[in-house]
Amino acid sequence: MAEENESEQAEQPKRNHKNLTAVIIAVIVIVLAGIGGGYAYCTHREANAYHEAVAQAEAADKALSKTVDEATATEYKAGQLKEPKLLGKLDGAVRKAEALKGVPEDHPGEWLAWQLASAKAANAADADEANAQAKALDAALKAVRDSKLAKELDTAKAQLRQGIDSAGKTLKDTEGKVADNAARDSLTKAINEANKTIGKKDVSDPKAYTDAKAKLDAAVKQVNDSKAAKEKADAEAAAKAQAEAEAQAQAAAQAQAAAAAAQSQRSYSKSSTRGYSSSKSYTAPKKSYNRGYSAPQWSYTAPKQSAPAPSNNGGSTDGGGCPLCRADGDGVLSTGNYPPIVH
Template sequence: MTKPSEEVETMDDATPEESKPKGIKPAKLTAIIIAVVVVALAGIGGGYAYWTHHEGNAYHEAVAQAENADKALSKAVDEATATTYKADQLKEPKLLDKLDDAIRKAKALKGIPEDRPGEWLAWRLASARKANATDADEANAQAKALDAALKAVRDSKLAKELDTAKDQLRQGIDGAGQTLRDTDGKVADNATRDSLTKAIDEANSTLSKKGVTDPKTYTDAKAKLDAAVRQVTDSKAAKEQADAEAAAQAQAQAQAAAQSQRSYSQSYNRYGGSGSGYSSNRGYSAPQQSYTAPQQSYSGGSSGGSSLADLIGAASSGNTNEKSTGNYAPIEH
């Protein structure tokens, strides 16, 4: 009879190797764990690498967009500040305040952040991407607001220029019409008045146009109208000058004729005219002297004096019994 131990040994020895229970050796388990860890680390590293690569590309794209937006904003600021606008140049002066405010806000933007993250720091790349994207959005929005404010100011300035040019043309038409009325029959060349009439008609046609956007449309019509007015006024001045010269010439001729008449009259008086000391028949006339008979008192029957009848009788008989010492001319019968 065999011993129990012997029976067991006999049985172990007789059992096939394939039917024995299998187990994992420690060395093999360690290898498996190491492989799992490597695979896990590889997966994590690959995911991080992909994330880093993605954020890096996005960051560089955001930087480019921010740079372009900042350049556009800087250009808009330069354009807005290149021209100085005044309130009296605008139809709506308050728009100038809005433009100044837009310029101030545009200049206050900080721009692109200067710090640049490392290429393998994914979280910093993501943060920088967001900062640049925000900067680009702000710059684009402010540039848009600045352009709108600048356009509003320019449009208001244009509207004021259009109104001014249109008013000046209207005033020019009124003045030209008055010139036309005041120069009727007073110009050297009436064709100038015909040209002015045509210019007035054309100016009125321009004034009634719709949708005029260029002040030059009105200023050109005004310049043409002014030129026609100058032609009329020049023609009027030429006629006035011609009339003045004709009047002066007529006056000079009249003065010359009067001078000639005076010279002829003086010559006639000197050589046979009715001047003093000469008669018209060139005869000589003795100077005329007056005689006054002496007054004598007469008393009838007195022997001391002569009577008037005696004197007359004596004169008739040629007697000269006078007591007067003056000469006298003989009395003609």
């Protein structure tokens, strides 16, 4: 019995040592399992966060690229803007946005928590930067568009105001000069509507001004057309009246000429009944031309008078006879170079 008791006492420490070892191993296994499970959970969480950051960065980069395309799709000029300096700000925002390259593609280890955490941070920073650049670019683009709209509103409003002034002058200058006064009434109405549009404070679309200007221009055209129609009708009426006056004057002249011709015919008939005959003929005296010119022989018989006898030399008379004549030797009087005159 004593030997059995001693043997049992010797086996007791061995069993206790084995139990302690088993407990220690179990604790170590539990600890290691806990650590491994915690690490696995941590890496899983970091991997999810990384992939979410990558998706957000890609979306932000895509939105920024779209904003850049939109900003550069339309070419803006300084003359189109109310504030031309805004173009410089837009160009700067575009250049800065285009310089953002995004996060390079990398593939961190799925079980390397520190790599996952670093990649997640890089993608998150890229998303924040892309969103900030897109916001700045949107603001710069909106400022340019608003400035362009403001310039268009000012231009359209100024053109409408000029149209109103011109239409008012047309209305004044055409009073009593149109074929149909209804055209001037329509122009008056269009001017009133245009003035109401000018007076509005909430106009945000230049089309409101351009539409009013188009209506005003159409009304002005109607008045001008009516004026031209009246001028044409007046000119045609004047031409017709002038033609009729000329025709009447010509008819009167023809009638007067006919009357004068008839009067002349009556006078000619009366004179011809007084013994005048136009059928009488005239016979010129015959002349003989023989080696020169022979003057016609004229004779003159003077009345008989008692006169003293001529002197012996026959050169003169004593106070009687023809003073122009002188007696030749044969008793014929001569007149010098003229043919002899027979008394």
